[in-house]
Amino acid sequence: MATELAPTGSAPIRDERDIVQARALVRTLTAQLKFSLVEQTKMITAASELARNTMVYGRGGEMRWEIVAEGIRRGLRLHFEDQGPGIPDVEQALVDGWTTGSGLGMGLSGTKRLVNDFAIRTKVGEGTCVSITRWK
Amino acid sequence: MRRENQRLADLLRDDQANLLSGWAAEYHKYAEGRGLTRDLQAQQTSILRELEAGIRADGNADNFNDPAWRVLREVLAQLSTDRAAQGETADVTSGFVLALKRPIFDGLQRQTGGAIEGQIDVIWLTSAVVDRMAQWTVANYQKTREDIIVRQQHELMELSTPVIKLWDGVLAVPLIGTLDSSRAQMVMESLLERLVETGSELAIIDITGVPTVDTLVAQHLMKTVTAIRLMGAESIISGIRPQIAQTIVHLGIDLQGIVTKSTLADALRTAMRMTGHTVARAAS
């Protein structure tokens, strides 16, 4: 039984088990905020994608969450942060998705469509932070 | 703390009773003769309190987003949300906030026995801050109204996109009106749910009632068809009028092998065949 989670928190993303854990956390949080089933699924899937990126490309990092409010509406914001190599060409990464050749890449363009707000801060040699938000 | 802030803060602290009654009287003029409800009276007190706190924290009108004004902003946001939800108009709501100016000016006059010299700074501070408060209140009010409208539109959309079971294993969705992304989402959700519920193998999406089909609409249709396919069912798009057919070709939209028909009747005929039904007229 999941107990109610605090409005902010963080979880490490170091290995595969952490990705599963991240999904479970987001499931609990979105259920807590009473998102519809489709909204929950989209957010959990987005979290899974970004958590994997953090592990694979960012060489590990963390996921931070916060329940946000803007006037009358509430939402869930997730930050996926790592101190990895950073993304050299963000524009390109946002366009490619899975359409390039071997079809791997970071899938950021697809993930962006699953959420309402998407922001990415990255610096080569310093790390990356991807923030996503879904509003109720 | 700046001198004018000090003066205003002290006034707000020391002259509460007069400010409150003066404010109520001024509101009466702004609000077409209405008096203060108990809600508004309670709001008055918290607004004065948080305004004083913001002034004491050296807040100024140039930057209303400053942390000094944070709690006041929250109180005003709550005020506008409440007012909007209760169907109060924007001008009466902002009028309530603006009505605070006069009693403060009166209070300042009482303090100095009517002398105007040296007052300009504190008068300006008052006027500018109350103006910003009113602006902020109206912005939030509008946001609340928008949210209510969006929710109502959503409910209306749900009512206007029925999924119909045409035959065993055949569902149909007659789309009427523009197909934007939220509508498309809704259609997808209802259609897929019904697919599961009825165990249908085929969905007919009729676009006779959709006025224009551009690349965006085509994308929505394609997403819907793909989702239907993922659930093991097939789709037919019907209602492709000659004009729409031309637009699709001109725009170079590739419908990727989706079966299309010009009428719902043709679509039904095809659907029956695809699901292994034969339709025959009874011998007379």
Added chain:
Amino acid sequence: MERIPILRMGKHLLVTIQIDMQDQTALQLQEDLATMVDKSGANGVLIDVSALEMVDSFIGRMLVSISDIGRLLGATTVVVGIRPAVAITLVELGLSLGGVKTALNVERGMALLDANRTI
């Protein structure tokens, strides 16, 4: 790490995914299926994902791989039970799982596999 069990049902193999899989588990499944298809000479693989509340790009790619590998080994793969919310999310992500046969449920999936056998 959990291993997803593979059942034999006549000439078909049946896989029911009921847990939130780690990436390794998915890769292991892919490997196990390839081995089993080869060993059993099965000509059909049915993957039941009706218990999955989420299918992300990794699992999506796994399903495509299983289908492609199966085809090379002479077996048809059918994925059944994709939930509406999952289908909508996959489509939004841009994953259409092209080349993967799908069916509403196990029953329909089996019928599809049997129908394919006669080719």
